[in-house]
Amino acid sequence: MNADHPPESNKCPFCQISSDPTPLPQGLRDPPAYSPPPSPRPARATLAYALEAEDPPAYCASKNEADNDKGEQTVDELAGDVLHFINPGQDTISSLALRYAVPPNALRKKNNLYADHLIAARKAILIPGEFYKGGVSLSPQPIDGEEEELRKSKIRRWMVTCKVSDYNIAILYCVVYRQYWLDADDHYKCRALLTRGHWLDPPTEPYLSHSFENWQPPGCLMHEYTGKDIRTCLAGQNILYIGDSTARQLFWATAKKLNATAADEEMRGADRHKDLTFDGEGVMVEFIWDPFLNSSSLRREVLSHADIRTHKHNKADQAAGLITIGAGLWYARHFESDWLDRFRSSVDGLAPLLSVKNGAESAIPSPISSMIRSGALHAYLAPVQVPLYDVLSPSRASSMTPEKINPMNEYLYNVSQNSGVKVIWSQLLMTRNHEFAYEESGLHVVESVASRRVDVVLNMRCNAELSLKQGYPFDKTCCSAYERASPSWTWYLVVSSFSLLLLAGLGMHSMPPF
Numbered sequence: 001m002n003a004d005h006p007p008e009s010n011k012c013p014f015c016q017i018s019s020d021p022t023p024l025p026q027g028l029r030d031p032p033a034y035s036p037p038p039s040p041r042p043a044r045a046t047l048a049y050a051l052e053a054e055d056p057p058a059y060c061a062s063k064n065e066a067d068n069d070k071g072e073q074t075v076d077e078l079a080g081d082v083l084h085f086i087n088p089g090q091d092t093i094s095s096l097a098l099r100y101a102v103p104p105n106a107l108r109k110k111n112n113l114y115a116d117h118l119i120a121a122r123k124a125i126l127i128p129g130e131f132y133k134g135g136v137s138l139s140p141q142p143i144d145g146e147e148e149e150l151r152k153s154k155i156r157r158w159m160v161t162c163k164v165s166d167y168n169i170a171i172l173y174c175v176v177y178r179q180y181w182l183d184a185d186d187h188y189k190c191r192a193l194l195t196r197g198h199w200l201d202p203p204t205e206p207y208l209s210h211s212f213e214n215w216q217p218p219g220c221l222m223h224e225y226t227g228k229d230i231r232t233c234l235a236g237q238n239i240l241y242i243g244d245s246t247a248r249q250l251f252w253a254t255a256k257k258l259n260a261t262a263a264d265e266e267m268r269g270a271d272r273h274k275d276l277t278f279d280g281e282g283v284m285v286e287f288i289w290d291p292f293l294n295s296s297s298l299r300r301e302v303l304s305h306a307d308i309r310t311h312k313h314n315k316a317d318q319a320a321g322l323i324t325i326g327a328g329l330w331y332a333r334h335f336e337s338d339w340l341d342r343f344r345s346s347v348d349g350l351a352p353l354l355s356v357k358n359g360a361e362s363a364i365p366s367p368i369s370s371m372i373r374s375g376a377l378h379a380y381l382a383p384v385q386v387p388l389y390d391v392l393s394p395s396r397a398s399s400m401t402p403e404k405i406n407p408m409n410e411y412l413y414n415v416s417q418n419s420g421v422k423v424i425w426s427q428l429l430m431t432r433n434h435e436f437a438y439e440e441s442g443l444h445v446v447e448s449v450a451s452r453r454v455d456v457v458l459n460m461r462c463n464a465e466l467s468l469k470q471g472y473p474f475d476k477t478c479c480s481a482y483e484r485a486s487p488s489w490t491w492y493l494v495v496s497s498f499s500l501l502l503l504a505g506l507g508m509h510s511m512p513p514f
Helices: 006-010 042-052 063-078 093-100 104-110 116-121 146-162 167-182 190-195 227-234 245-258 260-268 296-309 329-334 339-354 367-372 394-399 402-419 447-470 487-503
Strands: 082-085 124-127 238-243 276-279 284-289 322-326 379-381
Touching: 082 093, 093 104, 093 116, 093 124, 104 124, 146 167, 190 447, 227 238, 227 245, 227 447, 238 245, 238 296, 245 260, 245 276, 245 284, 245 322, 245 447, 260 276, 284 296, 296 322, 296 339, 322 447, 329 339, 329 394, 329 402, 339 379, 339 402
Parallel strands: 238 284, 238 322, 322 379
Antiparallel strands: 082 124, 276 284
């Protein structure tokens, strides 16, 4: 530093040359400190403390409020779009904007609608999640139901493939195709009622209310019978169940249809392994305990029914109007080696009496001919109940195994094919892949499933008679009294339908979606 200018030396605190006396050689001065000295000003101290803090200070009153605001913002950001199925008679852009509190322009932009009237051609639209934070759709399912929409989509795909422009013509062709081709051997849907079907309302958890109430056979409507319906069809006759505990469960399900209060009272004090009767006010319901199908009562009842059918006597009131036989579990439970031979012997003794293949009568006759002919056979075999093996008690699980149950049902199938015995195979479908259809024991089914099993047999027995008595509207079309169209009308419908298809310029390249 220049000594002639002392103020300049004072302005350089880091200068290495000292003008004052110093013990360092050559007039050097001490090096500056590596950190500046602490400032006496409190603002400087507050700023240093803030820089050393891990998080910046909050802008709100407390840190908890800031965290809550941050969480709400995250939920809003994660809200996704909502699918809304259109109701053609009610939904418009304006109405949906009001219902979801979403700007109309946001709806149009999200769904690529440049005009409001184009919503009429949509099945569903998306509600933008950036405006609608509810996350719940006000119309989460198709208006006509998922199955109906699936059926319509199949028909429309077939229309595109075959170049059919008119939906009604496509429906006409599909109806004719199904009526006179697919259903040619089961016009009245009696076989479909006995052998096929699915649940419309399977539950997602056990003992869920309003589940297992709608069993749907293919191509027809199954009626849920009430006590009044049963009395109208079987007035003065008996309904007979024969077999083990599975048949007894059907007995109580029928009794509850006739009088639920009285059935519950009698059920509490009933002996499980005894014959039972229930007075249904005009219809008598009976149960014969016969788990091995070898009792004299079983043979007497079946012989009485067979005598009526073969016109050996005309006292029809001595025979039951409806017989259901179900057993087999006790063979698996109480026999280790010859269980199948014993079961075959019992079934072989019943098959000739229950057989309907006597030349003129088919395995499943017309419901009209069955109703008119006094000798029509209304006796059915139930398949051996398939338990829910995983929840059976140890004693039952060791004896009731698939290796025993399945061969018995296979033998019943062979008998039904050879002799024409009517087996209610839909009972097995009601529990297949439905663990919630069983009670806690894993052996018996819940009450609603047992009631639908009874309805299958009652639809077979009574639909034809009740349809003719009650007339329109027809809410029981399975195995019902529909007269087949005359040959002239049949050919007229076939020719007319194909003529319409040809006039429409169709290219027949695929079959209907069935």
